[in-house]
Amino acid sequence: MKNRLKVLRAERDWSQADLAERLGVSRQSVNAIETGKYDPSLPLAFRIARLFDQPIEAIFQDAVAAAER
Amino acid sequence: MSPDATSKELGSPIKAIVVSMLFCFVCCGAAAAAFIAMAHYLNAHHAGFWAMMAATVVYCVVILALALATVRIAQRLMKATLSTAARRYARRFTTAMSLYALALIVAIGAYIRIQPTGVLAYVLAIAPALPLVAAIVIIGLYLREETDEFERAVQVESALWATGGMLAIATVWGFLETFRLAPNVPTWAVFPLWAVLLGPAQIVARWRYR
Numbered sequence: 369m370k371n372r373l374k375v376l377r378a379e380r381d382w383s384q385a386d387l388a389e390r391l392g393v394s395r396q397s398v399n400a401i402e403t404g405k406y407d408p409s410l411p412l413a414f415r416i417a418r419l420f421d422q423p424i425e426a427i428f429q430d431a432v433a434a435a436e437r
Numbered sequence: 438m439s440p441d442a443t444s445k446e447l448g449s450p451i452k453a454i455v456v457s458m459l460f461c462f463v464c465c466g467a468a469a470a471a472f473i474a475m476a477h478y479l480n481a482h483h484a485g486f487w488a489m490m491a492a493t494v495v496y497c498v499v500i501l502a503l504a505l506a507t508v509r510i511a512q513r514l515m516k517a518t519l520s521t522a523a524r525r526y527a528r529r530f531t532t533a534m535s536l537y538a539l540a541l542i543v544a545i546g547a548y549i550r551i552q553p554t555g556v557l558a559y560v561l562a563i564a565p566a567l568p569l570v571a572a573i574v575i576i577g578l579y580l581r582e583e584t585d586e587f588e589r590a591v592q593v594e595s596a597l598w599a600t601g602g603m604l605a606i607a608t609v610w611g612f613l614e615t616f617r618l619a620p621n622v623p624t625w626a627v628f629p630l631w632a633v634l635l636g637p638a639q640i641v642a643r644w645r646y647r
Contacts, residue, residue, distance in 0.1 A: 393585050406590070
């Protein structure tokens with residue numbers, strides 16, 4: 369799933385490891401989510417949203433919704 | 438630090454698995470060959486029962502040490518520390534394998550020495566199987582205790598790939614046996630087969646998330 373994690377992370381000058389630590393997940397997880405290869409669970413998606421203080425849909429892009437727009 | 442720098446820093450899990458598996462296969466192969474040569478030598482020189490048992494114990498210890506070294510190498514190459522659940526898993530699994538080695542040595546020794554019958558024969562025969570059953574439970578516990586959902590997903594997927602491979606190989610082999618084209622293999626061999634398949638399965642499962 370496409371997402372803006374990398375941008376949001378860059379804005380705060382966080383490394384993947386920094387973000388991983390703040391989320392309580394492995395660096396591999398952050399890498400896989402960021403590259404869109406792994407879709408996080410709903411609880412983790414909410415954790416990410418809370419951390420960046422943005423709604424989930426502002427961070428993750430639903431391909432179907434994007435196509436309909 | 439640029440955001441991309443860390444993804445480069447991250448050790449490749451696939452490389453780590455390949456290297457550690459090769460290390461494990463080569464060293465375990467060498468240890469097994471040495472053990473077989475030793476057993477032949479002892480047999481040829483009519484060495485006693487205890488000499489044979491001692492050689493077996495040494496072999497088991499070497500194999501366990503190699504398994505632990507393999508985990509260390511993989512960890513170092515991945516530049517990752519194990520999660521709490523993974524550390525607990527490694528400790529429990531090592532304990533189970535040590536008990537298995539011990540039970541196997543006792544059972545084989547007893548069968549050669551006292552040729553047990555009746556209930557004792559059954560107890561001794563099942564003794565090495567119990568730590569392996571425990572090992573299966575330990576794998577299940579790890580999957581439940583792993584808090585990193587991505588890691589858990591990768592592990593579950595690997596387990597399914599290994600299970601599929603194991604079922605396929607066992608099925609093909611079984612029919613070869615039915616038509617008298619392959620020798621009989623004891624069914625306990627499926628678990629070691631599954632464990633061996635778990636290595637390539639990890640590579641397959643992680644490939645998607647490269």
